Amino acid sequence: MTPTIRHAVVVGGLAVWLGATGWVVVARQPGTANVQDPAVAFQGDVHQQNGVTCATCHGAGTPGPVDRTKIAALCASCHSDPAFMRKYRPQVRTDQHAQYLTSVHGQQMSKGETRVATCSDCHKAHGVLPVRDARSPVAPANVAATCATCHADADRMTAFSRDPAVFDDWSHSVHADALLERGDTSAPTCSTCHGSHGATPPGIDSVANVCSTCHVREAELYRASTKRAAFEAMDMPACLTCHSNHKIVHPNDGWIDFKEPALCATCHATDTPGAPVIRTMRSGFDQLNASFHEAEAVLTRAEEAGMLVDDGMTALRDAQERRVRLRVLVHSFAEEPFTASLTEGLAATTRAQAAGEAALEELSFRRRGLALATLAILGFLLTLGIKIRSLPKP
């Protein structure tokens, strides 16, 4: 054997050994095991911890895979039995299977369509973790990625005439930002709007109800507005008309205008009904934003100069609250509540601006005072210096 071949054999052998070792290590890690190693995956499973064995689901004898169409019913044999489930958690819900049967997934599965989701697709078959466990695929931060396993699969979704871009859209939304970037687990993910076990797309009529679960005040204003009847007459999907469904981006004041890309401009022109309201809101936001930034700049300047401007900052926070409230009041699509709140917001920015200007005036007064005091001290020092020099030499 030549040295080159010997070298190649040694390196190759080493690579094979490393690969095999790595595979064993990875395969033995809980949560990374695949379906080919269910016994390993089952270690740490919430069922295993509560005394459930392979035979409980697979029956005695040689375990084989459970028929996909029967998985939900198999899980329900325990999870839909309140008396049984109470032994583990007194307040655990037992309506999941009933809900599943009403979902699009459940209905399709009942028809024998096995490509739709069942319990084990979202919760895993072996290695099931409680929802409150952050590693669980159905923990709030992981739900969207779990749904995306199927719903972002273009081939699979095309077969069901579904849009495979929904996950990508949601990923760019203000909701995804809140949930994934800021870690706000109360921010909506797929199951928040569509339901989890009873997952189904909300219909046009119920969209506002879904959004109003969190956006209570906006929904209240919308329902009381003239816009509701107009949207319903035109078969427009309430909130989604302006905000879209999955790719809900952060709203901005520029949406209210007659020029593209403003949202109002999609339907309204300067001479259509509702134009005066748009004009009022546009100029209101312009006024408030300008006075807010002006007050903020003055306060920042005073603060950076070492002045305490707590009163001004409190007024500015108040103005910011009014600004947020004003953005909510847009959903009234009317001038009246908007202008009243605008007046309050402008009053707050005026207070903030006045506090900042007073601080800057005080600063200027201090510096003038310092200049005078320094002059007086310098004059005294000069006199003292002359006196010292005039003293007889020791």
Next chain:
Amino acid sequence: MSIRTWLAERLPIDAVQAAIDHKTVPLHRHSFWYYLGGMTLFFFGVQVATGILLLLYYRPSSAEAYDSVQFIMTRVPFGWLIRSLHSWSANLMVAAAFIHLFSVLYLKAYRKPREFTWLSGMVLLFITMGFGFTGYLLPWNELAFFATRVGTDIPGAIPVVGDAIVTFLRGGPDVTGATLTRFFGIHVAVLPAITTVVLGLHLLLVQYHGMSVPPSIEDEAARIGRPVRVMPFVPHFALRDLFGWMVALALLAGLSAYLPWELGRKADLFAAAPAGIRPEWYFLWTFQALKLVPGHVLGLEGELVAISVLSLGALGILLLPFLDPNTTRSRRVVNWLASAALLFMAVMTIWAYWGGE
């Protein structure tokens, strides 16, 4: 009968006048350092005056302290100036006291018969640092709260009595409103009372012994066979002293107007310690040195070893007049030790500021 004659019959005015007329101050190339003691005294005077004014509005409780200082800074006419003067003057006073200490050390002014002048001066320096430590907490802001927690934790490393000292300092197991009340009492009553006595003694001894002439100047005078030149205390020295005080006043006014002392955020006992917690600059070198000491040194707890070394150093410097035999060699050794200590303090302070995070 003139008022002066009337007073002279009742008070020792003539004797005081005679003493002033005869009092002289040595005049040589190191005379500049004589003004540092007076400068420290000037800053102390500013502290007393501004401290009394702050007392009119300050409220020493954890619920009200921060708000009362904020009130002083924003609502009380010239309150911002008084508080800034107090804070800046405190720092300049510590700086002046340290410079005074090292100038006395280098000029060997602690030699016989001025041992007690040195001792009283050292006690005044420790009291000054005590003023700084207790005063730092009084605004009850975040930085001061956590720095005090760290600072009062240090004596806990002392065996047997450590925990008792910590409890005594804090008024309980942790820094709370009880600590604030305690520090306030120490800051405005205990330390001023002790200072009055020790400062009186220090000034009396300075007057009694007069200014010390450095050995090098004495040797030079002996070599050329002429006595060391002197200047009258009044008006020559007194006017120069006043000149220095006025410069210090202008500096204080400038600092207070252009760099008003910040208040920071209100202390929250339940919040996590923010980043960048550090004590006042004059404690920084100790803080950094303690941070650098390993957990265990020669089988002993590292912090205990560091505290012991620092305490021994403080004791050594306190008893320096009795340890230094005042020979040419011993003077050189003292100079080297003083320079090494200065270098160590400077390096540790710089390290804590720019590299100690």
